[in-house]
Amino acid sequence: QSALTQPASVSGSPGQSITISCTGTSNDIGDYNYVSWYQQRPGKAPQLLIYDVVKQPSGISNRFSGSKSGNTASLTISGLQADDEAAYYCASFTSKYTWVFGGGTKLTVL
Amino acid sequence: EVQLVESGGGLVQPGGSLRLSCAASGFIFSTDWMTWVRQAPGKGLEWVANIKQDGSEENYVDSVKGRFTISRDNAKNSLYLQMNSLRAEDTAVYYCATLDYYEYFGYWGQGTLVIVSS
Numbered sequence: 357q358s359a360l361t362q363p364a365s366v367s368g369s370p371g372q373s374i375t376i377s378c379t380g381t382s383n384d385i386g387d388y389n390y391v392s393w394y395q396q397r398p399g400k401a402p403q404l405l406i407y408d409v410v411k412q413p414s415g416i417s418n419r420f421s422g423s424k425s426g427n428t429a430s431l432t433i434s435g436l437q438a439d440d441e442a443a444y445y446c447a448s449f450t451s452k453y454t455w456v457f458g459g460g461t462k463l464t465v466l
Numbered sequence: 467e468v469q470l471v472e473s474g475g476g477l478v479q480p481g482g483s484l485r486l487s488c489a490a491s492g493f494i495f496s497t498d499w500m501t502w503v504r505q506a507p508g509k510g511l512e513w514v515a516n517i518k519q520d521g522s523e524e525n526y527v528d529s530v531k532g533r534f535t536i537s538r539d540n541a542k543n544s545l546y547l548q549m550n551s552l553r554a555e556d557t558a559v560y561y562c563a564t565l566d567y568y569e570y571f572g573y574w575g576q577g578t579l580v581i582v583s584s
Contacts (some may be wrong), residue, residue, distance in 0.1 A: 359512075367566065388570045390561070390568075390570065392569070392570040392571065394511070394571070395478075396511075400576075401529055401561055401574040401576050401577060402503075402511065402561070402577065403516060404570070404571060404572055405570060407566075407570035408569060408570070413572070425581075445510060445511050445514070446509075447570070447571065449568075449569070453525050454513065454525055454526075454527060455501075455513035455516070456508060456512040456513065457503075457512060457513060458510070459510045460510040460511070
């Protein structure tokens with residue numbers, strides 16, 4: 357049950373777009389479309405941003421979008437805003453009927 | 467409005483036990499898979515366990531198998547995590563969350579802190 361691999365940090369300027377990758381294996385991301393993304397601000401609980409690879413829950417800005425290719429999923433944030441500064445986590449269902457998260461990516465808005 | 471409120475965290479010695487609770491409201495508790503996710507201080511999220519709607523199926527991360535037990539009481543709209551043989555590495559904020567359609571963690575509580583230390 358190794359964690360999915362995410363970059364430790366990414367940064368971007370307001371208005372720009374950034375992409376966070378999440379790499380797994382054929383036993384999780386590669387074989388299932390149960391990939392989700394979460395935003396976590398300091399001292400707060402995580403919040404669902406994207407589910408089933410590409411779907412958005414109601415109330416989430418369409419500046420957040422998800423995709424997947426092979427064993428790697430990605431979260432793209434367009435029109436970067438200062439308020440987007442937070443930690444982002446991916447998660448996936450696995451072939452062992454368990455769940456695994458990525459190590460998390462800290463986004464800095466310059 | 468969906469609300470999940472965890473309780474039961476605290477300081478416990480290595481080898482000790484603790485029982486976490488999560489009180490749910492604002493949705494039909496008995497129709498959702500439920501899960502526990504933890505986060506060690508300054509670290510990332512780690513899925514711990516989940517339980518089926520009727521309690522007939524449970525799954526655990528390898529590191530807690532045989533030590534932790536997830537359970538639920540649908541009549542009380544409550545989720546539990548019995549933690550035995552606690553270790554220092556179990557120190558974390560424990561979140562309860564819904565596992566919507568067995569696909570994603572839709573709603574989260576605010577978490578309860580467990581510290582395992584002598």
